[in-house]
Amino acid sequence: MLLILLIPFLFAELYLSLSVVEEWGAGWSVLWIVGTIFVGIQLLRNSQYAIEGGMMNVSKGKIDIQSFQNASMAYLLGSILIIIPGILSDTFGVMALLYTLYLQFIAKVTPEKPNFNQKGDDDVIDVEIIDEYHSHNHNS
Numbered sequence: 001m002l003l004i005l006l007i008p009f010l011f012a013e014l015y016l017s018l019s020v021v022e023e024w025g026a027g028w029s030v031l032w033i034v035g036t037i038f039v040g041i042q043l044l045r046n047s048q049y050a051i052e053g054g055m056m057n058v059s060k061g062k063i064d065i066q067s068f069q070n071a072s073m074a075y076l077l078g079s080i081l082i083i084i085p086g087i088l089s090d091t092f093g094v095m096a097l098l099y100t101l102y103l104q105f106i107a108k109v110t111p112e113k114p115n116f117n118q119k120g121d122d123d124v125i126d127v128e129i130i131d132e133y134h135s136h137n138h139n140s
Contacts, residue, residue, distance in 0.1 A: 009088065016087040033085045040083030040093070043075070050075050054104060063103065071103040 021029045054068045063071075078096030081089045 013086040013088045017085075020087055036082050036090050037085070040079050040081075043079035043082065043097075047076060047079065050100075057104065067103045071100045074103070075100040 017029070020032070024032075051072050054063070054071055057063045058065055058068045074096045078093045078100065081093030081096060084090075084093075
């Protein structure tokens with residue numbers, strides 16, 4: 001089944017790549033391929049930070065665990081697709097990365113939940129009691 005989907009993808013990738021080479025020239029096409037490989041590798045290198053940021057959003061209640069999983073998988077898939085030479089794979093890679101950004105920053109599935117269990121100065125009420133009856137009796 002995967003092979004049936006892979007063959008049309010490869011033909012479309014080849015056709016688009018040859019069209020770009022014809023339009024831009026071989027030099028710019030090679031520069032594009034090297035540039036996207038470099039960008040994809042850098043994205044994979046920084047994937048731990050993207051995943052840590054997603055985990056922080058889950059712990060703060062900004063996104064749910066399913067959105068975190070989807071965003072992490074889309075980030076990794078997008079990075080890998082950008083590394084693969086070709087216009088079509090780069091396009092799908094950028095779409096996956098845009099989906100990651102959408103899940104992380106735009107589609108906040110659950111609102112941020114306030115934490116009422118914090119300990120600190122928020123729980124303290126500062127009060128001063130002035131007893132006028134005792135202060136008048138002692139002065140007289």
